[in-house]
Amino acid sequence: xxxVSQSPRYxxxxxxxxxxxxxxxxxxxxxxxxxxxxxGQGPEFLTYFQNEAQLDKSGLPSxxxxxxxxxxxxxxxxxQRTQQEDSAVYLCASSLGQAFNEQFxxxxxxxxxx
Amino acid sequence: xxxxxxxxxxxxxxxxxIVSLNCTYSNSAFQYFMWYRQYSRKGPxxxxxxxxxxxxxxxxxxxxxDKSSKYISLFIRDSQPSDSAxxxxxxxxxxxxxxxxxxxxxxxxxxx
Numbered sequence: 001x002x003x004v005s006q007s008p009r010y011x012x013x014x015x016x017x018x019x020x021x022x023x024x025x026x027x028x029x030x031x032x033x034x035x036x037x038x039x040g041q042g043p044e045f046l047t048y049f050q051n052e053a054q055l056d057k058s059g060l061p062s063x064x065x066x067x068x069x070x071x072x073x074x075x076x077x078x079x080q081r082t083q084q085e086d087s088a089v090y091l092c093a094s095s096l097g098q099a100f101n102e103q104f105x106x107x108x109x110x111x112x113x114x
Numbered sequence: 115x116x117x118x119x120x121x122x123x124x125x126x127x128x129x130x131x132i133v134s135l136n137c138t139y140s141n142s143a144f145q146y147f148m149w150y151r152q153y154s155r156k157g158p159x160x161x162x163x164x165x166x167x168x169x170x171x172x173x174x175x176x177x178x179x180d181k182s183s184k185y186i187s188l189f190i191r192d193s194q195p196s197d198s199a200x201x202x203x204x205x206x207x208x209x210x211x212x213x214x215x216x217x218x219x220x221x222x223x224x225x226x
Binding site for chain 1: 163214217
């Protein structure tokens, strides 16, 4: 079953390190989303891509967060100079066609910053 | 105050019970309402999707939306241990919108 996959599943970083989180959406899905889910909270929107174009990055919490999807399929969320408050699960979701169709979520990457 | 409020629980019920989960919201622009189920260490999975006010039923699950009260509910009949998970409500506004606003989730345990 080709669902959304994310890697790594778990990442421990020392404060100040850079990290890169990968998302492989469902094949053919045009829209891709990143969400941040803090412990005990619901997911919060970070950014949205339609194919390779980043159409909305209003949810990125600081300029340390950067996302790309250069070929319109795989996406990478990069966090520079990680801080303890960046510790969360980072979820990727994709949807077929228009962005407002059903979003299918991956299992997430759990980032712990020490 | 957050746009979407949801009691985090935890909620513990015996197998076979009827479960009622609820969210309230403040943004009157929300028109599309969803319930997601999230098992531990997994991503959210869409359970129910409702547009505007009314009821929607799917098997043991019923979703209700009351836009006048800004209140949505999910009912689970004949609850099973496999229903043990965190249930997240989510909402978005108009037809062209894509940003989902989630509640913080209610953790449900169904005890055999």
